[in-house]
Amino acid sequence: MPVVTILPGDIEIEVASGETLAQAAWRQDYQWPTTCWGEMACMVCACVVRDGEAAAEPASALEEGCIAERMPRFRQLPGTRLACQLRVIGDGLVVEKEGVRPPVCSA
Numbered sequence: 001m002p003v004v005t006i007l008p009g010d011i012e013i014e015v016a017s018g019e020t021l022a023q024a025a026w027r028q029d030y031q032w033p034t035t036c037w038g039e040m041a042c043m044v045c046a047c048v049v050r051d052g053e054a055a056a057e058p059a060s061a062l063e064e065g066c067i068a069e070r071m072p073r074f075r076q077l078p079g080t081r082l083a084c085q086l087r088v089i090g091d092g093l094v095v096e097k098e099g100v101r102p103p104v105c106s107a
């Protein structure tokens, strides 16, 4: 199962076949910012690929269009992807995303 490293916290998340990065995080109880839960409406899930781009499926035209039309220009950095659309096909992907938190421990 591919593992994705999330900066700046060096969090490692396993992504199952067919899952998106955000789906994998949510399934494993990580907090990954969202308000639409994968409907490509909020853009809050966006992350930036920092390394290992070959381990990610390329963005679809729909994803690229949503980023271009709905995200403020200053947030459209090279390598910007929607985590709710980003499918992982191998190891070595490193993305940067503020606000990702590990599962909360229950007492």
Ligand code: FES
Pocket (backbone or CB within 6 Å): 022, 033, 034, 035, 036, 037, 038, 039, 040, 041, 042, 043, 044, 045, 046, 082, 083, 084, 085
């Ligand atoms: S979760 Fe809202 S656009 Fe990705």
